[in-house]
Amino acid sequence: MNRQPSDSFPHPAGLRNALEALASREITATGLAEAALHRAQACKQSLNAFAAIDGARALQAAAESDRRYREGSQRPLEGLPIAIKDLIDTRDIETLYGSTACRGNVPAADADIVKILTDCGAIVIGKTTTHEFAWGVTTASPSFGDTLNPRDHTRIPGGSSGGAAAAIAHGAVMAGVGTDTGGSVRIPAALCGVVGFKPTLGTLSTRGVFPLAPTCDHVGLLGSQVDDVRVLAEAVGIRNSHADARLSPRLGIVRQIAPVPLSAEIASAFDGAVEILAQDFACEDLGGTRRFDAMFDTVFDAFAAIVLIEGGIEHLRRHEWDRIATHYNPETVDRLRRAQAMDLRAYAAAQQARREFTARLHAAMSAFDFLVLPTCPCTAPRRDAGTVSIGDWTGTVREALMTYTAPFNLAGFPAISIPLPSRNGGLPAALQIVARPGGDAALLRVAQQMESLLGTACGAPDLP
Numbered sequence: 001m002n003r004q005p006s007d008s009f010p011h012p013a014g015l016r017n018a019l020e021a022l023a024s025r026e027i028t029a030t031g032l033a034e035a036a037l038h039r040a041q042a043c044k045q046s047l048n049a050f051a052a053i054d055g056a057r058a059l060q061a062a063a064e065s066d067r068r069y070r071e072g073s074q075r076p077l078e079g080l081p082i083a084i085k086d087l088i089d090t091r092d093i094e095t096l097y098g099s100t101a102c103r104g105n106v107p108a109a110d111a112d113i114v115k116i117l118t119d120c121g122a123i124v125i126g127k128t129t130t131h132e133f134a135w136g137v138t139t140a141s142p143s144f145g146d147t148l149n150p151r152d153h154t155r156i157p158g159g160s161s162g163g164a165a166a167a168i169a170h171g172a173v174m175a176g177v178g179t180d181t182g183g184s185v186r187i188p189a190a191l192c193g194v195v196g197f198k199p200t201l202g203t204l205s206t207r208g209v210f211p212l213a214p215t216c217d218h219v220g221l222l223g224s225q226v227d228d229v230r231v232l233a234e235a236v237g238i239r240n241s242h243a244d245a246r247l248s249p250r251l252g253i254v255r256q257i258a259p260v261p262l263s264a265e266i267a268s269a270f271d272g273a274v275e276i277l278a279q280d281f282a283c284e285d286l287g288g289t290r291r292f293d294a295m296f297d298t299v300f301d302a303f304a305a306i307v308l309i310e311g312g313i314e315h316l317r318r319h320e321w322d323r324i325a326t327h328y329n330p331e332t333v334d335r336l337r338r339a340q341a342m343d344l345r346a347y348a349a350a351q352q353a354r355r356e357f358t359a360r361l362h363a364a365m366s367a368f369d370f371l372v373l374p375t376c377p378c379t380a381p382r383r384d385a386g387t388v389s390i391g392d393w394t395g396t397v398r399e400a401l402m403t404y405t406a407p408f409n410l411a412g413f414p415a416i417s418i419p420l421p422s423r424n425g426g427l428p429a430a431l432q433i434v435a436r437p438g439g440d441a442a443l444l445r446v447a448q449q450m451e452s453l454l455g456t457a458c459g460a461p462d463l464p
Contacts (some may be wrong), residue, residue, distance in 0.1 A: 016226070022065075029062040029066045029067075029079030029123070032081060033062035038115060039171055042127055042170075042172070047149075047166045048129060048145050049164075051098070051126075052093055054126055054201065065079035073201045079121060079123060080121070081125045082175050082176050083126055083127070083172070084126075084176065085128050086130045088177060089208040095127065098132040098133060098141065099332075101142075113209075117236070120235045122235075127167075128163030128178075129161070129162060130163060132328065132329045132332050133210060133309060133315070134159075134161075134179055134330070135331075137156075137158060137398050138162070139156065139159035139188070140383065149192060150169040150170045151380070152168070154383060157192050159187065161180070161184050161196070163187050164178045164441055165188035168223065174224050179206075180225065180409065181212045182307065185197065186375050190419075191376065191380040192380075194222060194223065195226050195229050195417065195447075197416040197447075199238060200437045200438055201412030201437070203238065203440060213306055214314070216303070216310075221233060231326055240442070240445055249369040251283045252364070252370070253285045253287070253369070255271075255376075259371070260390065260393060260404070261377065261392075263378040265379055265426060270373075273454055281370075284367075300403055302332075302410065305347065309347045311339060315332075356409045357411060358411040361411050362406070369436075371433070371445075373431075375431065376404060376443040377390060377404060379427035408434055413435065414435050415443075416432070417430075423454055431450070433450065
């Protein structure tokens with residue numbers, strides 16, 4: 001087979017189509033890897049979405065995949081190029097965790113999630129950018145430069161897995177691996193117009209992932225469409241069961257989480273989506289009752305306290321303060337100063353609030369199979385924005401972007417963000433779907449069904 005130049009090599013629409021094309025020998029793994037590397041370099045230059053690109057190792061792995069296809073011994077993900085967030089260890093590839101403090105760190109072993117995927121034949125082409133130690137929602141860096149939103153370079157891609165979402169939206173890869181402690185997969189997916197999935201807490205191993213807040217940390221998957229995420233999820237053991245196939249979903253609609261209202265663009269996109277979904281699903285609006293609305297009252301404060309304290313413990317046990325003050329970014333140093341002022345009583349109170357919220361969420365979902373709500377209440381903020389204003393509300397970018405996602409990290413419920421139909425070329429908006437713990441495969445199945453109904457798979461055209 002004659003290899004095509006990387007800039008003209010066919011880019012299959014989705015991982016499953018790529019696997020079929022590889023198996024039928026329409027394309028080669030080497031050609032697919034070369035094309036991905038070419039696009040990744042372009043993505044690095046235009047969006048600063050890659051912290052490292054490892055062409056030699058990727059091409060070596062692709063040659064092995066081509067051999068396996070010739071012999072008929074291919075594995076489930078054979079020859080598929082993916083990207084790995086720079087918070088996750090990759091053997092023999094420098095892993096900085098988004099910080100200059102970790103220059104020269106070359107892990108001797110892959111993180112568990114990387115080993116599983118590469119053992120299935122996936123090819124790591126590089127490491128995508130992250131906020132320093134994943135402690136932020138913008139993927140901005142005074143040391144390495146900001147990662148840019150592929151839809152508007154004056155805006156953030158979200159974080160902390162912003163590089164992965166930007167790379168997928170750019171077309172460098174069709175899927176990747178990130179982490180999600182308070183929304184760090186779902187937020188950038190929402191702001192960049194791709195899919196981001198956070199499984200049930202503990203479903204995917206975090207061994208080999210630099211911890212932010214261990215009791216909230218999740219490994220997550222991103223893709224250009226839900227089926228791309230499903231391909232990876234199936235390879236790591238998240239598969240449909242017979243019970244999933246018989247599910248007749250009931251949806252609880254959560255339009256708003258106080259105190260952060262929806263912007264006009266998000267409200268319009270979300271309300272339009274609910275109208276479409278109501279034609280195929282039984283939907284009940286859960287807003288407007290004090291009992292339900294009050295369920296989220298203390299959640300964000302509890303989440304913030306847990307992350308501050310657990311993050312402080314992780315860093316202060318690893319490094320002397322002089323090293324932190326000298327090598328960490330000022331934003332992280334400030335957070336660690338505040339962490340030093342926290343005490344055990346604050347942590348205990350936050351964990352009690354967490355237990356109470358989780359119990360209320362379980363009770364609220366007893367009548368529903370899924371909750372549906374916006375992923376973020378606004379579109380991507382500008383890169384220089386310190387605050388966000390929506391109606392009469394003004395708050396930090398962090399509070400604006402995480403209020404709708406962080407509750408499900410505290411509770412450990414699986415959640416996915418899928419794009420909503422864009423209107424007149426506007427910035428991306430997204431729908432978040434939440435399932436009960438253990439319902440990961442059913443969540444992916446219903447997300448793909450909703451994606452089809454909304455017409456957002458593989459980039460639907462703008463709505464009038």
